[in-house]
Every structure is written in structure tokens, then in C-alpha cells.
Amino acid sequence: MKLIALLSAVSAASATMGRHNGWSVQPELTVRSAMAAPENALIAFIEPSTSACKALQSEWATVEEASGQAANVDCTRFKQLCKDKGVISYPAIRLYDGNGKATPYRGPRTASAMLSYLKRAERPAVTTLEDEKAVTAFQGVDEDVVVMAQLHPTRDAHLQTLFAAVAARHWDRASFGTVSSISPGAVVCYNNRDRAGQPPTILQDMTAVDAIPNFVEKCMAPLIGEFSRRTEGGLLNSGKSLVYYFAETPAEREAYAAAMRAVARKYEEYLLFVTVDAGEYADMLPMLGLRREVLPAVAVQNPSYGQVFPYDQANELSAARIEQFVTQIASGKVTPWDGTPPPAPASSESSSSSPSEAAEAGEKEGDATGAHDEL
Known part of the structure; x- marks a missing residue:
């Protein structure tokens, strides 16, 4: 069952909690079901009266309406749940991956950024691209940043490993792909957020140990x-x-x-x-x-x-x-x-x-x- 259907079914069977400082407060059963669901869920732990939570409210409402993979926890009502999850300040936003793992969301508190984050969470940290058509399509898969490694499968095996490690560290901020190439290796970065329509930046000299990490961080840095x-x-x-x-x-x-x-x-x-x-x-x-x-x-x-x-x-x-x-x-x-x-x-x-x-x-x-x- 898709998470959006699960949330709807659980909400219908639960008591309506109403609204609190603009937030549409969800029952505890709904939230616990979302956390335990086999699909990704983005959960906001809130204290509705705080300024930061008030600022988040309209953005979060857009996320809940657009994705069907989001829910909120009112920690003034469900104190034990928030305590069990180790929440100490608000708002705290975390991704639950369906396997019991929770990852803090560290990006901008805007609906567009959080929706992009949810889309990235559906993809592997590194997407394998089989041909030129897939490479072209992948360039626009992320509204923010796309990074692709063009590496030889055997000669550049050590660079593949390093690239995968960088992708695992930064998957929440960019989308990563790799394609086999017989040409000299390169890492290409498309910053679709700040430099749309401009040529990508390319890294070819990867001899330094920190060349790929530094290149990726520089390309991802918001203008x-x-x-x-x-x-x-x-x-x-x-x-x-x-x-x-x-x-x-x-x-x-x-x-x-x-x-x-x-x-x-x-x-x-x-x-x-x-x-x-x-x-x-x-x-x-x-x-x-x-x-x-x-x-x-x-x-x-x-x-x-x-x-x-x-x-x-x-x-x-x-x-x-x-x-x-x-x-x-x-x-x-x-x-x-x-x-x-x-x-x-x-x-x-x-x-x-x-x-x-x-x-x-x-x-x-x-x-x-x-x-x-x-x-």
C-alpha cells in the first residue's frame, strides 16, 4: 500500500485533532504508522507556537499536499513520542526510510527544497546510466544539482569508489550518476538551480585525493x-x-x-x-x-x-x-x-x-x- 493511501486510511480511522496555530495536527497513530511504513516518510516535529514553526507552517502544508509522504508531530500534545525520538528543539525534520533509519533533513525550509529532497530519497545514492540517452535525461532529473562521473570500469575503479563515497555523503543535496567511459575520466556537474542554461563545470584532473570531494562541494554551494x-x-x-x-x-x-x-x-x-x-x-x-x-x-x-x-x-x-x-x-x-x-x-x-x-x-x-x- 502506498504511503499516501496508508496515511489516509489511518487518519480516517483516527480521531480528528483539528488545527493548532495554523497547523493541521495529525493523530499520533497516523504519525507512528508513517514512521513504520515500508516507504519513505518525511516527518516534522513541531511546537506550533514557536516562531520557527510558524514560519515553516505554510511551506510544510504545501509539502503534505503535494507529496503524500509527509506528516507532522505536535510535540506539545505527544510529548512522549517526541522524547522517544530524541527531539530537543523545533522544528526538527527527519526522513524515515521504512527500515527503521531516521536521517535529519538539513536543507532549506522551503516546500520546493523539501519536495526535491523526497524525490532524491527515492533514487539510489548513485544511479547507473547505461547509454547516452540516459545520460542526457539524467542531466535534468534534479532541479538543484546533478553530478555525473564518466569513468572507465576497471582503470578508474578507485575513483568509482571515491565517487560513491562522496555521493553517499551528499545525496540529500544533489543527484549522482555514473556512466562507463573509455575516454579519460571526468566528473561533470550541472547546477540547474543557479546556472541553468550555462555550460556544466568539469573536473578532469583527479590525481589529488580531495579533488572529487572539493569539486562536488564547490559545485553544490548555493550562489x-x-x-x-x-x-x-x-x-x-x-x-x-x-x-x-x-x-x-x-x-x-x-x-x-x-x-x-x-x-x-x-x-x-x-x-x-x-x-x-x-x-x-x-x-x-x-x-x-x-x-x-x-x-x-x-x-x-x-x-x-x-x-x-x-x-x-x-x-x-x-x-x-x-x-x-x-x-x-x-x-x-x-x-x-x-x-x-x-x-x-x-x-x-x-x-x-x-x-x-x-x-x-x-x-x-x-x-x-x-x-x-x-x-
């Missing part, structure tokens, strides 16, 4: 990343200036990333564009010369020189305006922030554009709060 406890150190020590975009919802941050990709590619040698959860990292806003109540908001930071350049929150936000702002900073036309608290804007109506407006602009021009678990 516009997300600021978090896990990424903070690398971002601040990158040697580049950071362009922060603060927004409250994953949908806003995802729309911004889509709108700004062309600009981020143009300046990637010098700038790192990152999105920030304005709820979870609200304390960062005044530290960058921004007001908490006016969102979305943008600021540029040069960690090497300790300089901060807050974008005027009374102005419109669009890809074109942000690009103009960073070029003016580079040419010395914008003075670094002197630490003076920013004044309240006369009107917040024009301080920002909607995600759809930002995306449209990008196309014309060319990823007390509840802690995130297991990031």
Missing part, C-alpha cells in the same frame, strides 16, 4: 546561501563582502534568491549574497543599521574592514536597485554607517517590494524564536 549558525563562520571568513537580505518568510527569501541570481553571478568574485531569517536573527538588524519593523531589508557588510552599509529602508527593493547600491559602494559613493540608530521612515509603504515584484525585476535584469534542530 545565494542562507545565514545560519552552521554557515556563519564560512561566510564571515570568505574574504568577500556580504549582501544580507532579511525577510520573515521562506517564500520571501526564496523569491529574492530567484530574482537576484543574475546579479549574484555577475559579482560572485567579490560579493556573497545571503538571505537571513528576520525572525530568528532579529538582533542582527540594528547591528547592521536597520530597523526591525521595516522588512524586507538589505545591508552590505565588509568584515575585513569592519564596514557596514545599510540600504535605505524607505526605498524600493528590487534587483536593479540592489545592484545599483552595491556598485555605488564599490565606487566610494556610499559612506559607511557610523553607528547612529536609523531614523523611523516617513512611510513604510514604499520600503519594500513583494517577492513577485522582486522576481519580476530580477528577470528584467538578467535560499522569542524556536531553535532549528540538527542544523
